[in-house]
Amino acid sequence: AQSVSQHNHHVILSEAASLELGCNYSYGGTVNLFWYVQYPGQHLQLLLKYFSGDPLVKGIKGFEAEFIKSKFSFNLRKPSVQWSDTAEYFCALDNSNSGYALNFGKGTSLLVTP
């Protein structure tokens, strides 16, 4: 069985603070990893993804994530958040055995205050 765990359910940061959201997964085989963002009232959008290769992945809007296989982790980072980053962030994985259907973590709600 596969699962995704996001440790922080609610995060509040001031603008310009650095962000790191934790994501750990449980699966013994090869996985693809994703971070999606859901802005208030909007649908999910892909921030970044890791399929293979360089474990440091850069996404849109200055976000990046690092795949650490030994730790089964794929943490999301941004050096300086903006008020517009206020959103719900979801870590997800898929693999060939699941038909590439996404298995999501519970999400982290980020509030960035001015």
Add this chain to the structure above:
Amino acid sequence: DAGVIQSPRHEVTEMGQEVTLRCKPISGHNSLFWYRQTMMRGLELLIYFNNNVPIDDSGMPEDRFSAKMPNASFSTLKIQPSEPRDSAVYFCASSHLADTQYFGPGTRLTVL
């Protein structure tokens, strides 16, 4: 491309009524996924199709839920009869083979 299109965007109905949610995937995508989002359970996969064929419906809560994909450009998710616990946001997503999934805007369903 218009992206994944879902309708209706909002649906309010009474318990016991039939509800039909619709999805038009991105043209050329051959995989279609239905997810449900609730506060308690987060985002859950309900069912997915490859080349219009249902592959895994193990996430469908019970027999009241059914999904069809009669052609490559249309899918429906039906709940009959609906219950208040079905209230959620239902997302449709599509992808090409094993590539990135693109999500629609969702249908917010409220069952009174």
